Amino acid sequence: MDILLSNDDGFIAPGINRLREALATVGNVITVAPDQDCSGVSNSLTLRNPLRLTRHAEGFYSVNGTPTDCVHLGLGLYADDPDMVISGINAGANMGDDVLYSGTVAAAMEGRFLGYPALAVSLASLTRGNVSHYDTAVRAVLYLLPRVPAYPDKNSMILNVNVPDMPWGQLRGFRVTRLGSRHRSEPVIRAEDPRGREIFWIGPAGDAADAGEGTDFHAVQSGYVSITPIHADLTRHRALEETARWLEAGDGAA
Structure with a gap:
């Protein structure tokens, strides 16, 4: 199996x-990752500045760009198409609303845009602390990998995988989940730099709001690896008809 590997935490x-x-x-791997931490950059592309590819070892490169930049450049290194794109392992969860901001998920999504099945893999802390059980997340990926060829509609596959930060032997299994949601983020934090100039920090993400049975939050908190199939179509399909009626009703009032 030929795999393109990237992330948003940076190549180190x-x-x-x-x-x-x-x-x-288990396969042939080309790794192309940002040269610095790009957490939270979502699907951004570098369009105003040139990109530079730095080689560190055989099949291992860094890029002065974003995770989506890395996927584009990485695919250009293959003589033939890879079998899939994997992004991760991210240090921290990417659940619920996180997927809108996550560079980890964005790299996987870019792989899907370009025609390849993709996994986004994150190691989810249960206490909002530092994560440590990377070996558990690695084993979860190796468990899923041989199952990818049999995935239905494989070329549309984006699986967002969140692994609880615990020893492998303590996991309760794997669950297919939907995205939960968070409360709104904390307010912007106002501060001063050492010279007395005003600065701001974006507030931390909110706690889980929709975290009931069936969500990614619930699965991870219960000790299961959460697997959420996602797609890039942001259309709210249930609202199409009511939006059309709303627009037609407004025509008479104009």
Whole structure:
């Protein structure tokens, strides 16, 4: 199996390096990752500045760009098409509303846009602390990998995988889930730099709001690996007819 591996935590992050080592034992891996932490950049592309590819080892590169940039450049390194794109392992959860901001999910989504099945893999802390059980997330990926060829509609596959930060032996299994949602984020934090100039920090993400049975939040908190199939179609299909009626009703009032 030929795999393009990327992330948003940067090429020196432990998650991508642990996963790269493991994937190299089961397939051919090209790794292309940002040269710095790009958490929260979502699907952004670098369009105003040139990109530079730096080689660190055989099949291992960094880019002065975003995760989606990395996927584009990485695919250009293949003589033939890879079998899939994997993004991760992210240090921290990407559940619920996180997927809108996540560079980890964006790299997987870009792989799907370009025609390849994709996994976004995150190691989810249960306490909002630092994560440590990367070996568990690696084993989860290796468990899923041989199942990818049999996935229905494989070329439309984007699976958002969140692995609880716990020893493998303590996992309760795997669950297919839907995205939950969070409360709105905390307010912007106002501060001063050492020279007395005003600065601001974006507030932390809100706690889980919709975290009931069937959500990614519930699965992870219950000790299950959460697997959420996602897609890039942001259309609210249920609202199409009512929006059309709303527009028609407004025509008479204009």
